Amino acid sequence: MSVNLPTVLTEDTHFYKKYENELKHLLGKYYISYSTINSWFDYRPDFIKQKFLGIRLPSGVYADMGNFLGEAVENGFFSQDNPHGFIGQENVDLNKYRKPDAEYEKLIIIDRGEYFMVGFIDIYYEQEGKKYLEDNKSGGANKEKEYASEDYLQTVFYNYALGGDCITGVNFFRREGSHVRPPLKLGKEQFYIPVEYNETRVKKALAKLDLAVKEISEMKKVFDKYFG
Amino acid sequence: MEEAKYIYFSFQSSQDFEPTSKDLLSFQRKYKKDFTTRELFEDEELLDQYRLRGWKSPRYSKIVSLILAFEIKGELKVRFITGSEIDLFTELNNVLRKSQDYTLVDFESQIVLPYLGIRMARNGFINPVHNGLKYRNARPWDLKSLDIQQFYDGAGNYKSSIKDIADDLGLNSEAIIEIEDEFTYYNTGDFESLKKSAIQKVEVMSQAHRILTELPPLQTVLVEEQVKDVIEEKPTDWLKELYNANQFTNEIREGLKAQIFGKKKPTKKELDHLFTIIRGAYVRTNFMANDQDSKKVIEQKELEIKTLLGL
Numbered sequence: 210m211s212v213n214l215p216t217v218l219t220e221d222t223h224f225y226k227k228y229e230n231e232l233k234h235l236l237g238k239y240y241i242s243y244s245t246i247n248s249w250f251d252y253r254p255d256f257i258k259q260k261f262l263g264i265r266l267p268s269g270v271y272a273d274m275g276n277f278l279g280e281a282v283e284n285g286f287f288s289q290d291n292p293h294g295f296i297g298q299e300n301v302d303l304n305k306y307r308k309p310d311a312e313y314e315k316l317i318i319i320d321r322g323e324y325f326m327v328g329f330i331d332i333y334y335e336q337e338g339k340k341y342l343e344d345n346k347s348g349g350a351n352k353e354k355e356y357a358s359e360d361y362l363q364t365v366f367y368n369y370a371l372g373g374d375c376i377t378g379v380n381f382f383r384r385e386g387s388h389v390r391p392p393l394k395l396g397k398e399q400f401y402i403p404v405e406y407n408e409t410r411v412k413k414a415l416a417k418l419d420l421a422v423k424e425i426s427e428m429k430k431v432f433d434k435y436f437g
Numbered sequence: 438m439e440e441a442k443y444i445y446f447s448f449q450s451s452q453d454f455e456p457t458s459k460d461l462l463s464f465q466r467k468y469k470k471d472f473t474t475r476e477l478f479e480d481e482e483l484l485d486q487y488r489l490r491g492w493k494s495p496r497y498s499k500i501v502s503l504i505l506a507f508e509i510k511g512e513l514k515v516r517f518i519t520g521s522e523i524d525l526f527t528e529l530n531n532v533l534r535k536s537q538d539y540t541l542v543d544f545e546s547q548i549v550l551p552y553l554g555i556r557m558a559r560n561g562f563i564n565p566v567h568n569g570l571k572y573r574n575a576r577p578w579d580l581k582s583l584d585i586q587q588f589y590d591g592a593g594n595y596k597s598s599i600k601d602i603a604d605d606l607g608l609n610s611e612a613i614i615e616i617e618d619e620f621t622y623y624n625t626g627d628f629e630s631l632k633k634s635a636i637q638k639v640e641v642m643s644q645a646h647r648i649l650t651e652l653p654p655l656q657t658v659l660v661e662e663q664v665k666d667v668i669e670e671k672p673t674d675w676l677k678e679l680y681n682a683n684q685f686t687n688e689i690r691e692g693l694k695a696q697i698f699g700k701k702k703p704t705k706k707e708l709d710h711l712f713t714i715i716r717g718a719y720v721r722t723n724f725m726a727n728d729q730d731s732k733k734v735i736e737q738k739e740l741e742i743k744t745l746l747g748l
Contacts (some may be wrong), residue, residue: 257717262677265538269725388725431710435697436676 212323213426213433214239215260226328228316239324243363246421260425261432271347271384274393277347278382280332282306283313285333295306297395306345306380308334313341317370319418332366333375342367342375346393347382356381356402364404369411378403443583443646445506445513445639446569448525448553449631450616452491452498461487464497466604492620495555502621502631503529506657507539508637513643515636519628520664527667528564533567534672537681541569544599546640564686571747578745588649591745603641606648612637632661655680667686676718683721685741693745708746715742 217230218240225232248256258264268276270293277295281287285307287298311334318328330345332385344364346356356363356379364377383398456464457729464487470476478486489655493499503525506515518528543549550572554565569582589602603610614622614634622631636639636659644654672678675692682689695714697703703711721730730738742748 224460252722253713254720254722257714258680262674262680262712262718264680265678266723271725367564374604418496428713431707434707435703435711436674437713 211426211430212422212428214241215425215429216240216245216411220323221246224316224329228286231316233242233316235291235318235320240327240389241324241418241422241425242327243366246418249421249425252415261429261436270388270391270393274384274395276347277329278347278395279280282332282345292377294392300395300397300411301382301399306330306332308336308341310334317367319366321418321422325423325437326366326370328363328367328370332380333371340371340375342377343378344378345380345382348382349387352384353400355404356404359410359413361404362410362417365410365414366405366418368406371407371413375406376403377406385391404408438601440542441507442645444536444539444569445543445642445646446503447544447617447638447642448549449502449504449623450495450498450552450633451501451560451620452488455581456484456487456491456497460491460497464491467494473721492580492617493551495559498620500525500553500556502635504635504639505529505532506643507678508643511655513640513657515639515657516659516660516662517632517635517665518662520558522556524558524664524667525668526557528664530562530566530647531667532668533565534670537567537677539569539583539739541567542585542619542642542646543569543582544585544638545581546572546587550580550582552600553706559628564682564684564688566681568681568683584710585648589645593710599638599641602645608641608644608648610637610641613641614619679715680718683719685745690745697746712742712746712748715745 216239218235218238220226220236243256245256246283247259248259255266259266260263273293274295276287276292277293278301281298281301281303285303287303311332312330315330315333317328317330319322319328332341334341342364344351344367352432355371364379368375368377379402381402383396385394385396386392397417446612466502468490469480470478470482477483484643487497498519500522501519503518504515505518506513508514511610514618518525520528522707523714550570553570554572555563557563572580585602588595590597597605599614600610600613603613610629612633614630619631619634622628622634636657640657647654672692675689675696678692681686697711716739719742720735723727
């Protein structure tokens with residue numbers, strides 16, 4: 210298979226400067242992220258608009274709430290810059306999710322030769338000789354089922370990139386309200402969803418990654434031929 | 438969150454004081470002296486009525502200037518453009534084709550858009566190149582432009598003019614000429630007043646919008662242009678055109694055909710991939726912006742793509 214992904218790491222790539230030392234040796238190489246893989250399988254029209262046509266789609270209020278929460282956990286406080294008017298901040302004890310000497314937005318790389326997968330761990334820390342890797346997710350009713358299912362592979366990828374010896378899970382924050390019934394609110398209900406890490410899941414994750422790269426590359430070749 | 442980008446947009450219209458007999462006949466039928474008795478205006482009275490009321494209709498008046506204001510790097514760059522309608526519309530299309538990620542901001546969308554649409558149609562510009570100009574086959578709530586009057590008045594029953602809004606918010610609107618008076622200034626050759634009015638109108642639109650969204654006002658930088666013999670910049674990216682137009686116009690269909698079938702005939706596998714690519718560009722999925730196709734619409738679009746590709 211000849212890899213032909215829409216994204217190549219350059220010095221202008223939005224996350225390059227922050228992680229320059231870890232990424233310098235990968236300059237010029239194709240890369241893909243977990244969200245891009247998901248977009249390919251689950252939201253293909255959006256993928257084509259964004260990655261092939263270069264159309265900037267609005268991020269959406271739900272994704273913005275995820276970023277708002279993620280930044281708050283990282284910084285230890287909620288930003289005053291809150292254009293969507295999210296509420297319920299008082300329901301989240303940020304200190305509960307912040308750990309001593311934790312790394313936030315920790316870069317992971319899975320080098321697959323012709324390309325690499327890139328990701329950013331929300332919270333990584335070590336405690337009493339054990340390593341922990343956590344992802345923060347907010348969601349409405351039943352959304353937690355997605356993260357508890359066998360198909361949720363994000364932290365599997367990230368753990369694999371770090372050697373596979375982390376205890377992994379999702380900090381789940383119940384979201385109330387919706388885009389038709391704003392504002393979105395961070396609810397009181399919050400819980401931890403452990404994500405099992407084993408060889409079967411790693412195989413499944415890597416197979417999914419390779420399949421996405423293969424299919425995207427084939428499609429991109431046709432796109433380049435007729436519209437490039 | 439990404440910052441929204443806006444183009445404040447307005448135009449000025451005028452009418453000829455000496456209409457053609459065809460215009461007069463058409464006007465006479467539409468604006469009867471007495472609708473009950475079907476009595477018509479005649480002769481001098483007809484001409485007077487035409488001069489008095491014709492400016493309201495895009496069928497008896499025309500666009501003489503365009504005003505486009507962009508918020509760029511802390512400034513409001515105002516382009517005041519004059520020229521023939523063909524040149525104005527070609528220029529407008531050239532600008533808007535490159536500004537698809539901007540929201541068009543106007544005043545009284547339900548008047549401004551059809552007026553412009555009809556004038557453009559009469560000059561051979563049928564399908565708008567920007568979603569913000571679309572109003573045909575749509576309901577008021579489907580409009581994609583941002584109407585400052587609607588934004589300000591909201592669900593209230595008071596209809597505010599641009600000058601009312603300026604007064605309410607403490608903005609200067611002295612130079613703004615009421616629309617119904619614009620043609621008088623035009624026909625007496627007072628272009629300086631018209632220009633000042635046009636610029637102040639978009640300034641008030643921008644300032645009002647920014648005040649209401651708690652943003653600081655911007656300094657105006659004026660660019661004046663008279664356009665002549667504007668050459669249409671033909672699109673080359675027909676997939677993007679399809680995405681923006683959200684319909685297969687003849688031009689887009691022919692453009693895509695040339696790209697796909699212009700060289701070697703695609704293989705069956707390539708055609709399958711092309712179907713997925715075109716479908717990806719064509720199908721609307723943004724449910725949060727209420728810009729999502731129904732199942733029926735998706736089926737119709739898939740059929741159009743299959744027809745295009747001969748599948």
